[in-house]
Amino acid sequence: MDGLLRDLIPQVTGVLVRRGADFAAAEDAVQEALxxxxxxxxxxxxxxxxxxxxxxxxxxxxxxxxxDAARRAREGRAVEEPPPGPAQQEDDTLWLxxxxxxxxxxxxxxxxxxxxxxxxxxxxxxxxAHMVPEATMAQRIxxxxxxxxxxxxxxxxxxxxxxxxxxxxxxxxxAGDVDLAAEAIRLTRTLHRRSSEPxxxxxxxxxxxxxxxxxxxxxxxxxxxxxxxxxxxxxxxxLIAEGxxxxxxxxxxxxxxxxxxxxxxxxxxxxxxxxxxxxWPQILEWFDELLGxxxxxxxxxxxxxxxGHVDGPQAGLRALEDVPVDVPRRAAVAGWxxxxxxxxxxxxxxxxxxxxxxxSRVEHxxxxxxxxxxxxxxxxxxxxx
Numbered sequence: 001m002d003g004l005l006r007d008l009i010p011q012v013t014g015v016l017v018r019r020g021a022d023f024a025a026a027e028d029a030v031q032e033a034l035x036x037x038x039x040x041x042x043x044x045x046x047x048x049x050x051x052x053x054x055x056x057x058x059x060x061x062x063x064x065x066x067x068d069a070a071r072r073a074r075e076g077r078a079v080e081e082p083p084p085g086p087a088q089q090e091d092d093t094l095w096l097x098x099x100x101x102x103x104x105x106x107x108x109x110x111x112x113x114x115x116x117x118x119x120x121x122x123x124x125x126x127x128x129a130h131m132v133p134e135a136t137m138a139q140r141i142x143x144x145x146x147x148x149x150x151x152x153x154x155x156x157x158x159x160x161x162x163x164x165x166x167x168x169x170x171x172x173x174x175a176g177d178v179d180l181a182a183e184a185i186r187l188t189r190t191l192h193r194r195s196s197e198p199x200x201x202x203x204x205x206x207x208x209x210x211x212x213x214x215x216x217x218x219x220x221x222x223x224x225x226x227x228x229x230x231x232x233x234x235x236x237x238x239l240i241a242e243g244x245x246x247x248x249x250x251x252x253x254x255x256x257x258x259x260x261x262x263x264x265x266x267x268x269x270x271x272x273x274x275x276x277x278x279x280w281p282q283i284l285e286w287f288d289e290l291l292g293x294x295x296x297x298x299x300x301x302x303x304x305x306x307x308g309h310v311d312g313p314q315a316g317l318r319a320l321e322d323v324p325v326d327v328p329r330r331a332a333v334a335g336w337x338x339x340x341x342x343x344x345x346x347x348x349x350x351x352x353x354x355x356x357x358x359x360s361r362v363e364h365x366x367x368x369x370x371x372x373x374x375x376x377x378x379x380x381x382x383x384x385x
Contacts, residue, residue: 004049005034005038005120007120008049008050008053009030009034009117009120010092010093010096010097010117010118010119010120011092011093012030012033012050012053012054012057012092013027013030013096013117014092014093014095014096014099015054016029016030016054016057016058017096017099018095019058021061022149023099023117023145023149024142024145024146025061025064026057026061027116027117027145028060028064029057029058029060029064030053030057032056032057032060033053033056033057033060034053036056037049037052037053037056093118093190094190094191094194096117096118097114097118097162097187097190097191098158098161098162099148100113100114100144100148100165101114101161101162101164101165102147102148103158103161104147104148104150105144107164107165107168108140109140109143109144109147110144110161111165111168111172112126112130112137112141112144113141113145113148114165114187115129115169115180115183116141118187119183119186119187121183123138123141126141129172129180130172159195159197159199159200162191163199163200163203163259166184166187166188166191166203167184167203167206167207167259169183169184169187170184170185170188170207170210181207181211181214182211184207185207185211188200188204188207189204192204192246198250198251198253198255198257198260199250199255199257199258199260201246201247201249201250201260202247202250202257202258202259202260202261202263203259203263204243204246205243205244205246205247205250205259205260205263205266205267206259206262206263206266207243208239208240208242208243209239209240209243209244209247209263209266209267209269210266211236211239212235212237212239212240212270213227213230213234213235213236213269213270214236215234215235215236216230216231216232216234216235217230218362222362223362223365223366223369224362224363224365224366226366227269227275228275232272232273232274240267240270243263243266243267243270244267244270247263247264247267250263256289257293258290258293258294261286261289261290261293262290265283265286265287265290268282268283268286269283278309280306280309280310281310283309284303284306284309284310287302287303287306288303290303291303297324297327298328300322300323300327301320301323301327301330301333303319304316304319304320304323304337305336307319308337308340312340313337313338313340313341314341316333316337316340317337317341320333320334320337328357328359331351331353331357332350332354332367334350335348335350335351335353335354335370338350344374344377344378345374345378347374348371348374348375348378351367351370351371351374352367352368352371354367355367355368355371
């Protein structure tokens with residue numbers, strides 16, 4: 001029953017908000033209805049779970065003290081609501097997803113609001129995933145609700161906003177008791193089922209292809225394993241096959257977008273049985289496409305790595321000159337290129353510099369190990385230090 005209730009939470013909340021309920025009040029009413037469901041359903045399960053929850057939650061709203069005029073207006077709108085069916089249920093969830101990605105919200109606010117209202121996660125779980133106190137996260141979510149309510153319900157976020165928020169959730173990965181990557185995939189699948197936009201397919205494919213390599217990304221001690229060193233037997237071939245199928249369908253529509261291009265690059269990595277078999281020339285072509293689509297300096301930096309593989313480290317260093325010096329991980333890429341060019345001293349210095357700017361402990365430790373490895377190579381007396 002837990003899985004059913006979790007799927008119904010955003011659907012019922014969406015119905016209540018559509019009918020004019022305040023965002024926060026609607027969520028409170030749904031939670032009260034869920035308590036009633038847990039208490040009453042085991043003995044007398046309803047034929048239509050969603051309709052039952054909508055009815056009970058609406059009564060909770062009325063009992064909370066809505067004015068007679070407001071109640072009549074909302075009840076009038078409720079009469080016009082079509083009976084809930086499978087498509088209607090998904091539409092309610094998607095409408096709420098777009099509302100949580102309202103253009104008035106920053107990503108910092110939109111992500112937790114989406115996880116709370118659409119994902120059905122508890123505030124404690126979201127706080128744990130973001131590594132902040134529960135009270136802080138509760139305030140952040142409350143402010144986001146007030147912002148949405150203050151701007152009205154007529155301008156939910158557009159598709160680009162939604163895809164950006166979903167990708168942000170995915171990239172936060174696994175933290176605490178919550179697998180945010182899996183949650184992002186679940187929400188993106190919901191959007192995928194009701195959208196014909198190729199970029200939705202592209203994002204889903206990208207998530208699936210990245211998620212397929214998850215088990216190989218960390219060693220037993222928790223340290224980072226670079227892509228070239230990963231045990232590819234640990235990659236999930238089922239997810240890879242699904243990701244490639246979804247990507248091919250998107251590319252066939254001939255409306256290329258950045259998520260499709262990123263997924264194509266990920267697919268080429270997944271297609272190589274060994275790191276040495278990676279089709280770097282084709283990856284470089286896709287990075288050229290992606291850079292043309294986005295103009296992003298981060299994409300330009302990642303393209304430099306492909307140039308280093310295809311044309312050699314010196315060509316990579318020349319390409320690196322066009323990347324702004326403040327782009328994150330630029331020093332790490334420079335270190336890798338200098339090491340490949342036979343300059344371990346410069347590479348060691350750059351790895352150490354990159355470590356100081358790392359944004360995660362895992363990345364920091366990996367770069368420190370690279371610097372230490374080169375220090376030992378330069379002078380064996382550094383061993384063990």
